[in-house]
Amino acid sequence: MIDQSKDPLRYAAEVVGRDPFATFLGIEVEEVRDHYARVSLMIREEYCNAEARSHGAVLFALADQALAVAAHSRNFKSFSIEVKINYFQATRCGDKVIAEAVPVDVRKRISLWNVELRTDSGEKVAVAQGLAYHFV
DSSP: OOOTTTOHHHHIIIIITTOHHHHHHTOEEEEEETTEEEEEEEOOGGGBOTTSSBOHHHHHHHHHHHHHHHHGGGSOEEEEEEEEEEEOSOOOTTOEEEEEEEEEEEOSSEEEEEEEEEETTOOEEEEEEEEEEEEO
8 A cells, every 4th residue: 555644646646546436437547746636537328317418426526536636645634525516518428527626725624625627628517616624
């Protein structure tokens, strides 16, 4: 197991970024820096609703995963305690969606994050804001 205290960026990318649910969905970690993460997901048919558009739950999961990876990039063990998302447009099977998480404010026990979801062509899909709790 990677020691988070010795290599928080690698821990964020390889341990948090490859958690069982993210791996099941096919979420890929593209980049991790101090207080930053970019993850992506190819929308598959099984992620879509009856109207052949991506289900909101899969986009929410992508945003939450970006937040989790970013929150762990500074040697914080953390979990989301609140996430709000606004959807602007649908995605469809075959679309690649990229989520980027950046901090709004980072404190000792909590941090607030903005997460933008865009297609790989740059179209804004959704914006999420999440609050993470840090623990030892």
